[in-house]
Amino acid sequence: MREKINRFINSTKDFPVISALAAGFFPLIHYYSFNLTLADSQIQLVFLVSFFLILPVIMMLFFRIILKQTKINFYIIPVLNYMLFGIFISIVLLGLKFKYIVAIAVVTFLLGVFGYKFLKKIIVFQYLLGLLSLCFLVPKLVGYFNYSNTWLEQDDNIMLAEFKQKPNIYFIQVDGYANFSALKEQPYSFDNSDFETFLGTNGFKFYDDFRSNYYSTLSSNASMFAMKHHYYFKPNDVFAELHNARKVVVSDNPVLSILKHNNYKTFLICESSYFLTNRPKLSYDFTNIENNQLSFFGHKTNKDKKDIRTDLKTAILENKDTNNFFFIQKMSPQHIRYHQLPSDKMEEERNDYLERLNVANNWLTEMIDFITKTDDNALIVIHADHGGYVGFNSMAELVIKQTDKALVNSIYSSILAIKWPENKAPVFDENIKSSVNIFRILVSYLSKNTDYLNHLQPDKSYIVIDKGAPFGVYEYLNDKGELVFNKFE
Numbered sequence: 001m002r003e004k005i006n007r008f009i010n011s012t013k014d015f016p017v018i019s020a021l022a023a024g025f026f027p028l029i030h031y032y033s034f035n036l037t038l039a040d041s042q043i044q045l046v047f048l049v050s051f052f053l054i055l056p057v058i059m060m061l062f063f064r065i066i067l068k069q070t071k072i073n074f075y076i077i078p079v080l081n082y083m084l085f086g087i088f089i090s091i092v093l094l095g096l097k098f099k100y101i102v103a104i105a106v107v108t109f110l111l112g113v114f115g116y117k118f119l120k121k122i123i124v125f126q127y128l129l130g131l132l133s134l135c136f137l138v139p140k141l142v143g144y145f146n147y148s149n150t151w152l153e154q155d156d157n158i159m160l161a162e163f164k165q166k167p168n169i170y171f172i173q174v175d176g177y178a179n180f181s182a183l184k185e186q187p188y189s190f191d192n193s194d195f196e197t198f199l200g201t202n203g204f205k206f207y208d209d210f211r212s213n214y215y216s217t218l219s220s221n222a223s224m225f226a227m228k229h230h231y232y233f234k235p236n237d238v239f240a241e242l243h244n245a246r247k248v249v250v251s252d253n254p255v256l257s258i259l260k261h262n263n264y265k266t267f268l269i270c271e272s273s274y275f276l277t278n279r280p281k282l283s284y285d286f287t288n289i290e291n292n293q294l295s296f297f298g299h300k301t302n303k304d305k306k307d308i309r310t311d312l313k314t315a316i317l318e319n320k321d322t323n324n325f326f327f328i329q330k331m332s333p334q335h336i337r338y339h340q341l342p343s344d345k346m347e348e349e350r351n352d353y354l355e356r357l358n359v360a361n362n363w364l365t366e367m368i369d370f371i372t373k374t375d376d377n378a379l380i381v382i383h384a385d386h387g388g389y390v391g392f393n394s395m396a397e398l399v400i401k402q403t404d405k406a407l408v409n410s411i412y413s414s415i416l417a418i419k420w421p422e423n424k425a426p427v428f429d430e431n432i433k434s435s436v437n438i439f440r441i442l443v444s445y446l447s448k449n450t451d452y453l454n455h456l457q458p459d460k461s462y463i464v465i466d467k468g469a470p471f472g473v474y475e476y477l478n479d480k481g482e483l484v485f486n487k488f489e
Contacts, residue, residue, distance in 0.1 A: 038298025
């Protein structure tokens with residue numbers, strides 16, 4: 001191998017195709033190594049291969065041919081290789097940011113002109129980087145292709161449930177909104193009584209100490225719409241994110257199947273494209289974000305929040321003659337933002353979170369007012385995917401073993417407030433303790449069939465721990481909400 005590399009480096013031949021492929025090989029592999037779940041659709045694969053590999057080859061051959069007889073022909077291959085490699089790395093690491101792309105293009109152009117002698121050594125280095133990155137990608141691909149959706153199968157015939165009552169269902173998910181009971185205590189210490197009073201006046205029932213079963217949006221929602229635990233499906237220390245989570249949330253999941261079986265029209269109203277980034281096949285009848293509004297690059301793009309008030313109001317007013325289910329994603333108040341470990345950001349993060357919580361309260365007030373005035377017999381659920389993580393310096397601390405109950409509660413404690421039709425909650429609503437069971441209980445209520453309650457999932461909360469204990473999935477909170485630390489096998 002060394003002999004072949006030396007022969008390549010010392011050759012006097014030009015290798016335009018090899019040079020072009022080298023420019024995009026590492027960026028492509030690196031992108032998939034860190035963004036596999038954001039770009040696992042076939043159309044994205046075609047685009048990314050075309051962008052990183054085929055486009056450079058076409059450009060290299062095109063400029064080589066048209067400038068073949070000019071004095072600058074000698075610089076074409078090194079200049080294009082350096083420029084494309086630099087631009088691709090910029091896109092992979094920083095996203096499509098024009099100012100960075102221009103700056104890197106200028107620098108790499110100069111490098112190509114003055115450093116053309118090192119081209120073949122750079123090419124070898126580029127391929128070695130790609131092969132090294134491939135070592136990280138392969139284990140993720142193995143897990144991806146070994147994924148099985150058998151965990152979605154139900155333990156009874158709930159998929160055939162027949163609803164005896166069919167109110168419109170408004171499932172409003174406010175990202176990272178901690179439970180009212182948790183907000184009163186450390187580390188939140190926040191007086192939310194004005195908003196609580198507003199909801200109480202409008203007939204909402206609060207479920208104190210309600211919690212999520214998983215600590216991230218995708219892992220929590222996948223379990224909720226499946227009405228089953230997934231236990232992160234065989235994670236490893238290379239890749240701990242749940243495979244196919246977006247597809248479970250927006251594609252053919254048990255909850256949507258039950259709703260369609262009962263002739264519900266389904267609406268996905270999103271403030272961001274987070275659930276749609278990898279272009280999964282939608283099972284919802286309507287979404288306010290179309291594929292043509294999505295970037296093919298799933299990372300560091302599509303960050304602008306969409307004002308969904310008009311989308312939601314229009315969907316409600318235009319569909320008064322059907323039984324409707326609305327899954328409404330509101331990206332507020334979210335959670336603490338830092339992904340790294342700054343020295344001390346706890347109080348700053350808390351204050352920022354509480355400011356965003358007030359913004360969420362104002363938005364919810366407007367939407368609840370509109371829904372209750374438009375639809376006086378609605379089933380309205382206000383739910384959060386997880387807690388606000390307040391009390392931590394950064395999200396990096398979440399995967400470190402914690403022994404402080406208040407911090408662990410801050411991860412999982414999430415709001416649940418329900419306005420039941422006619423303000424009559426079912427007698428079995430005391431079973432609503434965690435996200436995994438919420439839809440099974442709602443189906444039992446709508447079908448008036450309590451047999452479905454015989455197969456409730458354990459109200460336990462899980463996390464993937466990476467530091468402070470051997471890597472693995474751990475039970476953090478038991479059925480009673482008590483702090484434990486049991487490794488899940």
